[in-house]
Amino acid sequence: MNCTFCGGIVKNDTTEYIEKQGNYIVVIKNVPCEKCEQCGEVYFSNEVALMLEKYFKRNHRYRNRL
Numbered sequence: 001m002n003c004t005f006c007g008g009i010v011k012n013d014t015t016e017y018i019e020k021q022g023n024y025i026v027v028i029k030n031v032p033c034e035k036c037e038q039c040g041e042v043y044f045s046n047e048v049a050l051m052l053e054k055y056f057k058r059n060h061r062y063r064n065r066l
Contacts, residue, residue, distance in 0.1 A: 001034065001043075008038025015042050017052060026059075028052070 001010045013035040017028045031052070034043040044052070 003036035003039060003041050005041050006036060006039040008036045010034045010036050010041075010043065019056065021056070021059075026056075028055070 002008065003010050011034065013033055014030045015033045015035060017031045019026050032045070032048055034045075035041070
């Protein structure tokens with residue numbers, strides 16, 4: 001697969017997924033992804049994207065705290 005942004009080579013890797021939830025920043029380490037070797041653009045599989053979505057829906061308490 002080639003990167004849609006720069007055309008570089010995309011390889012299997014892991015990354016940190018960072019999301020702001022209310023006044024909190026949630027960091028999930030070692031998330032499987034495909035990452036461009038040239039520009040660093042990250043692509044998640046459908047399975048990983050659904051896992052992240054379910055995690056944040058389940059842990060919605062971060063959104064409601066101040």
